[in-house]
Amino acid sequence: MEQFEEDLVEALKDVVKAGSWQCVGDAAKFKSPCTKFYADDGEHIVLVRTEEGRFWAMDSSCPHEGGPLDQGDIEDLGDGKLALICPWHYFDFSLETGSSSTGLQNQVYDVRVVDGKVYINTQSTLSCYPVPVTKTVKMDVLSPVEIKSASSENTLCFWATKILCTPDPKEKVALTKDVQRWWHTGKITEIGECAPPNQPSRMDSLTVVEPGKIKRGKGGTQASRVALLHSLANIEQWAIDVSWDIIARFSSVQLSTGDSMPQEFFSDFVKVAGDEAKHYDLLEERIKELGSSFGTLPVHNGLWQSATETSHNLLARLAIVHMVHEARGLDVHPQTLSRFAAQGDTNSVKILKVIYTDEITHVAAGLRWFTYICSKEGRDCLTTFHDLVKLHFKGYLKPPFNTEGRMTAGMTEEWYVPLVKPSS
Numbered sequence: 001m002e003q004f005e006e007d008l009v010e011a012l013k014d015v016v017k018a019g020s021w022q023c024v025g026d027a028a029k030f031k032s033p034c035t036k037f038y039a040d041d042g043e044h045i046v047l048v049r050t051e052e053g054r055f056w057a058m059d060s061s062c063p064h065e066g067g068p069l070d071q072g073d074i075e076d077l078g079d080g081k082l083a084l085i086c087p088w089h090y091f092d093f094s095l096e097t098g099s100s101s102t103g104l105q106n107q108v109y110d111v112r113v114v115d116g117k118v119y120i121n122t123q124s125t126l127s128c129y130p131v132p133v134t135k136t137v138k139m140d141v142l143s144p145v146e147i148k149s150a151s152s153e154n155t156l157c158f159w160a161t162k163i164l165c166t167p168d169p170k171e172k173v174a175l176t177k178d179v180q181r182w183w184h185t186g187k188i189t190e191i192g193e194c195a196p197p198n199q200p201s202r203m204d205s206l207t208v209v210e211p212g213k214i215k216r217g218k219g220g221t222q223a224s225r226v227a228l229l230h231s232l233a234n235i236e237q238w239a240i241d242v243s244w245d246i247i248a249r250f251s252s253v254q255l256s257t258g259d260s261m262p263q264e265f266f267s268d269f270v271k272v273a274g275d276e277a278k279h280y281d282l283l284e285e286r287i288k289e290l291g292s293s294f295g296t297l298p299v300h301n302g303l304w305q306s307a308t309e310t311s312h313n314l315l316a317r318l319a320i321v322h323m324v325h326e327a328r329g330l331d332v333h334p335q336t337l338s339r340f341a342a343q344g345d346t347n348s349v350k351i352l353k354v355i356y357t358d359e360i361t362h363v364a365a366g367l368r369w370f371t372y373i374c375s376k377e378g379r380d381c382l383t384t385f386h387d388l389v390k391l392h393f394k395g396y397l398k399p400p401f402n403t404e405g406r407m408t409a410g411m412t413e414e415w416y417v418p419l420v421k422p423s424s
């Protein structure tokens with residue numbers, strides 16, 4: 001009887017699995033190597049067709065930093081096994097298993113061709129066109145208060161806005177360091193009020209494109225290292241702006257208790273801005289040592305898009321920018337480090353280690369102020385976080401997680417594991 005029940009369970013599993021095969025069209029119509037399918041849950045899929053006419057499928061957003069794998073190249077890694085190479089930093093993902101030599105893992109899906117039609121095994125509904133997202137979670141928002149008066153020069157907000165409007169990254173960094181010093185030495189004591197710009201300024205010479213639109217040329221190992229350092233420097237430049245933006249935009253926010261955010265909140269983000277400025281400096285210098293310069297490659301504005309998406313709500317901003325994106329930075333650190341170490345680039349390794357130590361404190365700051373607000377307002381921290389991430393972050397969180405780094409920042413697994421895609 002027991003055996004019968006087990007068989008029945010197995011048979012039912014097969015039926016459930018069979019129900020999730022989706023036909024995506026005639027095999028003959030897939031002429032190009034990569035075709036992107038949009039999924040209703042935001043986890044889009046790339047269908048890969050090899051020269052021999054075999055089909056494979058995996059998540060189209062790179063587990064590293066979300067690069068567009070649907071614009072990647074297919075390469076033989078030398079062992080006869082094919083991999084999809086991300087166009088952003090050239091990480092490889094095996095078509096068969098989704099594993100990468102960098103240690104990252106992408107989700108793969110079974111593909112079958114039956115009667116000339118291609119089927120992908122996924123629970124999501126796929127479409128050739130972007131699916132409009134219906135947002136269902138509603139939350140009270142901690143919106144910034146509308147500011148009418150311009151801020152005086154003696155306030156933190158005046159300088160935050162000035163830095164946001166400074167296009168030259170070198171000047172942005174220098175001014176950030178000055179303001180950090182003035183804040184610490186008491187030259188600036190007031191927070192003030194001001195309306196930050198919708199978009200921080202960038203040099204005209206810098207090509208900023210939507211995330212997903214960057215396609216870099218192929219390069220040798222040095223070129224790929226420069227590309228990686230360049231992309232990190234770009235993220236640091238946005239991170240400086242995001243830190244000043246949270247200060248200026250939420251300077252007058254009021255909690256439901258009627259309280260304002262305490263002085264330490266602003267001090268924490270002045271420190272984060274100072275760290276990001278230091279990181280940008282270190283990376284820019286290293287890029288120069290390697291014979292290139294910042295601005296020679298196109299950059300994306302993904303971090304700013306998340307800032308814009310959360311500009312109406314302080315809790316959402318802390319959750320998405322600091323507890324999702326910055327925590328993701330901790331996750332990919334070991335792989336990035338080993339990539340530079342494998343090529344004997346010890347100078348870059350030293351810089352990455354400095355950045356990593358600081359970034360742990362940034363995740364900790366996000367977590368500290370998120371839990372502060374939740375406890376003041378009587379909200380359940382974990383439920384609030386999970387709801388906000390589902391509402392504002394596209395797709396699921398992807399393992400592997402840097403459990404140790406996250407733990408050092410105070411972020412235990414209960415925060416992020418429930419946001420991973422359930423296995424089908």
Ligand code: FES
Pocket residue numbers: 062063064065066067068086087088089090091
């Ligand atoms: S985003 Fe794909 S390798 Fe970095």
Ligand SMILES: [Fe+2]
Pocket residue numbers: 236239275276279355359
């Ligand atoms: Fe940083």
Ligand SMILES: [Fe+2]
Pocket residue numbers: 239272276326358359362
């Ligand atoms: Fe940071």
